Amino acid sequence: MKYQWDFPAVWNHFDMLVVGLVGTVKLAAVSIVLGVIVGFVVALMRLSHRRMLRAPATAFVEFYRNTPPLVHFFWFFYALPIMVGVSFEPFTAAVLALSTQSGAFYAEVFRGGIVSIEGGQWEGAKALGMSYREVMRRVILPQALRRMVAPFVDRSFELTKTxxxxxxxxxxxxLYQAMQVNSITFRPMEVYTTIALMYFIVLFAASNLMRLVEYRLARAG
Amino acid sequence: MDETVIRIRNLHKRFGDLHVVKGVDLEVKRGERIAIIGASGSGKSTILRCLNFMEMPSEGTIELDGKLLGTEGRANGGRAGRIYSEAELCALRTRVGMVFQQFNLFPHMTVLENVMEGLITVKRTSKDAARSRATEQLTKVGLLDKLDAYPGKLSGGQQQRVAIARALAMEPEVLLFDEPTSSLDPELVGEVLRVIHALAEEGRTMLLVTHELGFAYHFADRVVFIADGVVHETGTADEVLKHPKRERTQAFLARFTERAF
Amino acid sequence: MEYTWDFTVIVDAFPVLLRGLLVTVELWVLAFAIGLSLGFAVSLGRISGRPWVNAPAIGYVEIFRNTPVLVQLIWFYYAFPIVLGQQLSPFTAAALGLTLNTSAYCAEIFRGGIVSIARGQWEGAKAIGMTRAMTMRRVILPQVMKRMLPAFTNRGIELAKVTSLASLLAVNEIMYQGRLLSSTYYRPLEILTVVALVYFVLIYPGSYLSARLERRLAARD
Incomplete structure (x- = not known):
């Protein structure tokens, strides 16, 4: 059997796919920003000396690291509304799922970066009479940030794929838009190959760009 | 006695644009001990490494026991040359053993396991036979008390002796030494040289690339001085090291102020 | 508003969830075992010096790593049968997608491990007459296995989570059963929460072991 390719059938609906791509980027961008905020707070809690702050933060991270993202999507969309009595838009539920999940991973990135700075740095700065906040801001974070770049970028790519x-x-x-185009054209091969390529081009280009940035940063440091 | 074991003809080696070995001919007789000397970068190690095909010769032929290695054909680049199968090269390497500058022992195996490895995987010797032969070789290099130690726990000199035992266990007809003492602390050089010397006494065929000219003088039947990728001067140890004929050889030797011969 | 929890539905639903869990585990074992072996083969292509072996291996790895898994599963279920000329069962399509995806990631882990071994090890083995295959088996892999173990465990954890996506192809694994049950009983909050917990119980031991292993290896270096 010889398969007759028909890409033009799909490209006639390319505007729908562009809408989808914009939707993907919007969802990823909002979730990354919120995820960073969640991650920062959770990381500070995990680094705290108070057990009351540390324990829930650890539980939060472990829960998200050990359960599938799809469960979070469904939970926020179907389950949480029942508990709070308000129903969510798909976008809201997706942002909630993605930003909390990525927040858990970002928290580990931030924490990992900070604890990777040797104790000598703390001691050296304290010996100069700097306060905890000053040490953190002037000595630890500038060094830690550079080490966080690579895992942070990796995580953000994971999020984008999710x-x-x-x-x-x-x-x-x-993907959703592709399903719509497929239901109009009945051309799954062409539709899904096209969007796979769209994802690939965006992610591959972005990851190479980020690698270049990382390389520059590493050389500067 | 005058039987030729290895015959190299017109050996060339290029690394990209770099022409390192530029046409070397050399014959090694059975039982002969050859020291190869020369400045760093002269190509002397590369010549040795071509002998057991650690490096693939770019041009030229190598005969072992009168048998030409490889078959005529087109190499990767499409140029006419010799092609060598992996099976042929592996078989060859069991007959031509090598000891490296950096020992290259397997860190995840004990001393005994290192020496047994080739016997078991390559020669398919039984475990018991391999163990007894390995133990025998390790006794010879004076490491009977280190059988169960891991290489990481040994001094450089001890590691190099294990490497020698590992090569010996395969019962090679020819032994190649690639600067075996160059990465050792000075106080550990002696113990390795003594082992090599003892092997020389046994009448083995050996080629040694070295910077230890004093040792080379006592060790070698023949000394080969390499410069710019060619054999610049060759002869007995006396001829080359004591009465070099060519200027370049003299200049090279002059740099070694304390000569032990 | 006060929500009244009703966990009795879980008692009724549990046998079905358990059956789903079995399918999840089946999918996981299959995709991980084959993915590992295939990944090893691909990594050999990745480290090969021959461009016509190397280039397709790079392409394979990059395509699977730079597109969302869900798109891959959908492609294998809806698009691939068209070129194949034969319908695939949801389970086969999901297993195929998950296996190939896992193999691409494993290939990179293997490659990283193999190239981390000094060239002298290859030479030492070569000099006693060992073939490349023997060297790989006896010298290289035993040295890197330990080093690669945390990365493989992480891969296993990721895969366990990703198996949930098979539910979107209507593979009757636990996520699928969970969604079905929550619409049957109209108790999504209880059921989805329990599904999340089941995943947690399934995955947490693995990630706990992996974290310990990583710490132990780090302490030894």
């Missing part, structure tokens, strides 16, 4: 799960909540990101 946005595809929002299609299961009928949020109009790239």
């Amino acid at each position: 946005t595809a799960l929002a299609s299961s909540l009928a949020y109009a990101e790239l």
Whole structure:
């Protein structure tokens, strides 16, 4: 059997796929920003000396690291509304799922960066009479930030790929839009190959760009 | 006695644009001990490494026991040359052993396991036979008390003696030594040289690339001086090291102020 | 508003969830075992000096790493059968997608491990007449296995989470059963929470071991 390719059938609906791509980028961007905030707070809690702060933060991180993202999507979309009595838009539920999940991972990135700075740095700065905040801001964070760049970028790429799960909540990101185009054209091969390539081009280009940035940063340091 | 074990003809080696060995001919007789000397970068190690195909010759032929190695064909670049199968090279390497500057012992195996490894995986010797032969070789290099130690726990000199035992266990017809003492602390050089000397007394065929000219003088039947990737001067130890004919050889030797011969 | 929890539905639903869990485990074992072996083969291509072996191996790895897994699963279920000329069962498509995806990541782990071994090890083995295959088996892999173990465990954990995506192809694993049950009983909060917990119980031991292993290896170096 010879398969007749028909890419033009799909490209006629390319505008729908562009809408999807914009949806993907929007979801990823909002979730990364919120995820960083969540991650920063959780990381500070995990580094705290108070058990009351540390324990819930640890539980939060472990829960997200050991459960599938898809469960979080469904939980925020179908389960949480029942508890709070308000229903969420697919976008809201997806952002909640992605930003809390990535927050857990970002927290580990931040914490890892900070604890990787040798004790001698703390001692050296304290010996100069600097306070905890000053040491953190002037000595530790500048060094730690540089070490966080690579794992932070990796995590953000993971998050971007995970946005595809929002299609299961009928949020109009790239995969969901592709499903719509498929239901119009009945051309799954062409549709799904096209969006796979779109993801690939965006992610591959971005990851090479980031590698260049990392390289520059590493050389500067 | 005058039987030729290895015959090299017109050996060339290029690394990209770098022409390191530029046409070397050399014959090694059975039982002969050859010291190869020369400045760093002269190509002397590369010549040795081509003998057991650690490096693939770019041009030229190598005969072992009168048998030409490889088959005529087109090499990777499409140029006419010799091609060598992995099986042929592996078989060859069991007959031509090598000791490296950096020992290259396997860190995850004990001393005994290092020496047994080739016997078991390559020669398919039984475990018991391999163990007894390995123990025998390790006794010879004076390391009977280190059988169960890991290489990481040994001094450089001890590691190099293990490496020698590992090569010996394969019962090679020819032994190649690639600067075996160059990465050792000065106080550890002696113990390794003594082992090599003892092997020389046994009448083994050996080629040694070295900077230890004093040792080379006592060790070698023949000394080969390499410069710019060619054999610049060759002869008995006396001829080359004591009465070198060519200027370049003289200049090289003059740099070694304390000569032990 | 006060929500009244009703966990009795879980008692009714549990046998079905357990059956789903079995399918999850089946999917995981299959994809991990084959993914590891295939990944090793791909890594050999990745480290090969021959461009016509090397280039396809790089392409393979990059395509799977730079597109969302969900898109890959959907592609194998809806698009791939068209070129194949034969329908795939949801389970086969999911297993195929997960296996290939895992193999791409494993290939990079193997490659990283193999190239971390000094060239002298290859030479030492070569000099006693060992073939490349023997050297790999007896000298190289035993040295890097320990070093690669945390990375493989992490891969296993990722895979366990990603198996949940098979539910979107209607593979009757635990996530699928969970969604089905929550619409049958109309108790998504209880059921989805329990599904999340089941995943946690399944995955946590692995990530706990992996973290300990990593610490132990780090302490030894």
